[in-house]
Amino acid sequence: MSQRKDISGxxxxxxxxxxxxxxxxxxxxxxxxxxxxxxxxxxxxxxxGLRNFSRLLSDAKFxxxxxxxxxxxxxxxxxxxxLSILFAQMLNQRVSGRGIYRTIYYLPxxxxxxxxxVVWKWIFNPDRGILNAMFSFFGLDGLKWLNDAxxxxxxxxxxxxxxxxxxxxxxxxxxCALIIMAVWHNxxxxxxxxxxxxxxxxxxxxxxxxxxxxxNWKTFRHVTLPLISPTIFYLIITQSIFAFxxxxxxxxxxxxxxxxxxxxxxxxxxxxxxxxxxxxxxxANAIAFVIFIIxxxxxxxxxxxxxxxxxxE
Amino acid sequence: MNKKFSVHVLLxxxxxxxxxPFFWMLATSLKTQMEALRFxxxxxxxxxxxxxxxxxxxxxxxxxxFLNTIVMxxxxxxxxxxxxxxxxxxxxxxxxxxRDLFFTLxxxxxxxxxxxxxxxxxxxxxxFGWIDTFFALIIPWSANVFAxxxxxxxxxxxxxxxxxxxxxxxxxHLQIxxxxxxxLSKAVLITIGIFQIVSNWNAFLWPLIVTxxxxxxxxxxxxxxxxxxxxxxxxxxxAASTFTTAPLIIMYFxxxxxxxxxxxxxxxxx
Numbered sequence: 001m002s003q004r005k006d007i008s009g010x011x012x013x014x015x016x017x018x019x020x021x022x023x024x025x026x027x028x029x030x031x032x033x034x035x036x037x038x039x040x041x042x043x044x045x046x047x048x049g050l051r052n053f054s055r056l057l058s059d060a061k062f063x064x065x066x067x068x069x070x071x072x073x074x075x076x077x078x079x080x081x082x083l084s085i086l087f088a089q090m091l092n093q094r095v096s097g098r099g100i101y102r103t104i105y106y107l108p109x110x111x112x113x114x115x116x117x118v119v120w121k122w123i124f125n126p127d128r129g130i131l132n133a134m135f136s137f138f139g140l141d142g143l144k145w146l147n148d149a150x151x152x153x154x155x156x157x158x159x160x161x162x163x164x165x166x167x168x169x170x171x172x173x174x175x176c177a178l179i180i181m182a183v184w185h186n187x188x189x190x191x192x193x194x195x196x197x198x199x200x201x202x203x204x205x206x207x208x209x210x211x212x213x214x215x216n217w218k219t220f221r222h223v224t225l226p227l228i229s230p231t232i233f234y235l236i237i238t239q240s241i242f243a244f245x246x247x248x249x250x251x252x253x254x255x256x257x258x259x260x261x262x263x264x265x266x267x268x269x270x271x272x273x274x275x276x277x278x279x280x281x282x283x284a285n286a287i288a289f290v291i292f293i294i295x296x297x298x299x300x301x302x303x304x305x306x307x308x309x310x311x312x313e
Numbered sequence: 314m315n316k317k318f319s320v321h322v323l324l325x326x327x328x329x330x331x332x333x334p335f336f337w338m339l340a341t342s343l344k345t346q347m348e349a350l351r352f353x354x355x356x357x358x359x360x361x362x363x364x365x366x367x368x369x370x371x372x373x374x375x376x377x378x379f380l381n382t383i384v385m386x387x388x389x390x391x392x393x394x395x396x397x398x399x400x401x402x403x404x405x406x407x408x409x410x411x412r413d414l415f416f417t418l419x420x421x422x423x424x425x426x427x428x429x430x431x432x433x434x435x436x437x438x439x440x441f442g443w444i445d446t447f448f449a450l451i452i453p454w455s456a457n458v459f460a461x462x463x464x465x466x467x468x469x470x471x472x473x474x475x476x477x478x479x480x481x482x483x484x485x486h487l488q489i490x491x492x493x494x495x496x497l498s499k500a501v502l503i504t505i506g507i508f509q510i511v512s513n514w515n516a517f518l519w520p521l522i523v524t525x526x527x528x529x530x531x532x533x534x535x536x537x538x539x540x541x542x543x544x545x546x547x548x549x550x551x552a553a554s555t556f557t558t559a560p561l562i563i564m565y566f567x568x569x570x571x572x573x574x575x576x577x578x579x580x581x582x583x
Contacts (some may be wrong), residue, residue: 008486011410014401017415019456023434024422030433041439087327090320097324103569104328107335110572112515114533118540119338122547130337133353155402186333191434192573229401245426252537268428275432276522288429295426 017060029296044060045282052286063261064167064288065270071171071268076182081235083183084190085228088222090270091191104197106188113185117252121146124253148173149260161278172263178249186242190235197231198224237302241295247272267291321436327448342366342551343582349547366553372543375553377528378535384533385450385520386513396503400456402490406476416465419458431522438523449523450531454513460505463578466500468494507568507575514561532557 008273010183035053038046087105088092091098108116123131124145132142151169164170201224209219225232250269258265258273263275271291275284342348345359370376381582398543403409404416435444443449471494479489495502517533524530530538536557543549565572 006403006407006409006486009403009407009412012399012403012407012486013415014421016396016456019396019452020419020422022431022437023453024425027430027433027437030436031429034433034436049400075444077376077460082329083561090324095317096323101324103566104331106569106573107562108331109576110511110561111335111558112517112533112536112561113339114515114517114536114540115558116334116553117505118536118550119334121540122341122551123334123337128350128352128547130333130354134352156342166353184334187331189576192577196577241426245428247428251521254539256493261344268541271428272518272522275435281432281436284432288432291426292429293552298422299424 030286034282035289037282038280039282040137040279041281044292046131048282052283055283056286056290061262061265062267062270065265065267066290067167067263068171068175068263069244069267070245072179072182072246073240074173075171075176075179076186076243077236078178078237080183080186080190081194081232082186084235085194085232087187088191088194088198089224091195102191105191108185109188113187113248114252115183116185117249120177120184120249121253124177143173145177146174146255146264147260149263151263152176172260174254174260175264178264180248180254181249181253182243186239190239193235194228194231197228201227203273233302237298241298244268244291244298245297315411332566338551338554341547344547344548348550362548365548366556369539369549369556372549373535373539374527374530375532375535375539375556378530378532381447381450381529382514382532383469384447385516388447388451389454389513390506390509392451393457393460394472394507395559396456396562397460397464397505398490398498400461401468401493402486403467404461405468407486419461420442423458427518432519435522445525445529447529450520450529454519459511460508463501463505467498471497503571504578507571510564511561511572511575536570 004304036047036049038048038052087101089210091101095101123129126132126142126144126147129142131144131145135142149172151164151172153164153168153170155173156166205223209223214222243267246266247268250264250266251272254260254264256270267287268291269286271287274280274287332340340402343361343363344365345360345362348355372488389459391475400419404412435439438444438449438453441448442453475493476489479493491518517537520531520534521537524534527538536553540550540554
């Protein structure tokens with residue numbers, strides 16, 4: 001290729017550049033600007049300085065939505081990753097029917113979250129749902145699932161006469177229903193990534209462990225786990241960001257949306273409500289700013305960590 | 314031997330749990346409303362009500378939603394192919410001032426989570442007068458940074474001699490891209506195409522925000538609307554859920570490997 005400058009390069013990137021500037025870059029500037037205004041779709045916009053942010057700091061609903069999101073992420077991510085590694089570990093031992101299992105476990109991943117939410121809402125139905133039917137088949141009392149606002153720590157600690165309230169009462173039963181569905185939906189994706197990680201562990205390492213007389217658990221703990229730790233770390237970060245952005249199940253499954261008692265209102269849903277139900281666009285951007293900061297910190301954490309690597313082979 | 318058995322039991326239990334919602338969706342979709350509400354429920358429908366599927370189509374305009382989704386998918390996919398191939402070629406093969414700066418700017422945009430630009434994008438689209446049009450569904454998604462990134466990585470691996478020879482033959486960059494580079498990039502283009510199909514078919518939040526009228530609904534916003542309108546008619550809801558997910562599931566059985574790869578490489582999100 002000639003060393004002189006290719007002016008045509010600009011023409012080649014122009015279409016993509018236009019789209020990215022107008023629909024990615026400019027909206028971000030606009031978001032920052034809007035967060036200093038009181039702004040509805042109709043009527044004049046009014047500059048309010050930092051008032052959107054100060055309102056945010058004293059908004060109990062916002063804190064509740066952050067708390068809900070915290071519990072949601074804290075439960076979904078470790079559960080999904082733990083189960084996917086468990087299944088990946090089993091599938092990695094040449095079991096028969098491995099391909100079929102993999103196909104089945106991955107099936108939910110390609111299914112739209114809206115359809116999945118519709119079906120799980122029916123599964124969780126307190127009076128007619130199949131889950132409560134299974135409970136009663138085993139002689140257990142059914143739960144109200146998506147209608148139950150009681151926190152799980154509140155329920156678990158009740159026999160001990162401890163009554164945690166608010167954030168400390170943990171995710172509500174309704175939020176737990178969303179958590180169960182999210183784990184079900186994401187396991188396949190994590191499983192494939194974990195399986196790829198496991199297949200990269202050289203066979204000799206296992207042989208060496210066997211010769212040293214290490215049992216299954218010891219081999220897993222001291223050989224497998226350190227070697228797949230970068231994979232696990234990658235999964236933790238991507239799944240956290242993914243869980244943090246959850247919106248659709250709240251919209252489709254809960255009644256009223258975000259209920260009962262706002263215990264399933266996740267922060268992205270709260271943003272949506274403020275922006276597109278109440279048309280507080282300026283305030284919504286202050287919320288978006290906080291979401292951005294949290295996700296940005298997660299990604300930075302990832303970068304730093306990946307660079308140092310979890311474990312050197 | 315014993316250990317192998319317990320592994321199979323666990324795997325089978327897991328598979329049961331993964332398949333149960335699909336089975337229940339199908340079973341319910343074929344029941345009468347009366348039978349669906351029976352408790353404890355019947356496992357298999359006593360009568361196969363295929364009519365539920367037609368009824369769901371009759372209740373709301375699902376054929377329109379399918380059509381809209383197909384238009385949106387084809388529109389974004391074609392545009393993404395064009396914008397990405399051009400940009401990736403420039404980033405990989407052309408030397409111009411500011412190239413790396415632009416590329417860094419592109420990559421930086423991937424760091425921004427979708428919720429951040431929902432409200433400002435709405436304002437911008439409404440200024441263009443694009444709310445509730447196909448423009449709002451297609452144009453903002455007609456460039457895909459990850460597609461550019463994947464193609465650029467691939468273009469850089471192609472041997473320099475190829476380009477030198479083409480230059481000697483008097484081809485210009487556009488011709489090189491079209492006649493030589495693209496035919497050598499089929500695998501990456503398939504990955505991107507699958508990403509486009511899956512993410513468009515399953516897109517929800519964006520169409521929900523930028524369209525209002527019934528005639529502009531996509532498959533997912535249509536299904537969500539239907540689930541609110543018919544919130545207790547479970548056979549119809551399950552029938553609708555079945556036929557809206559069927560196309561991707563059928564595709565999945567044919568191109569499973571490519572789909573898994575596409576997901577792993579691009580990190581398809583909700």
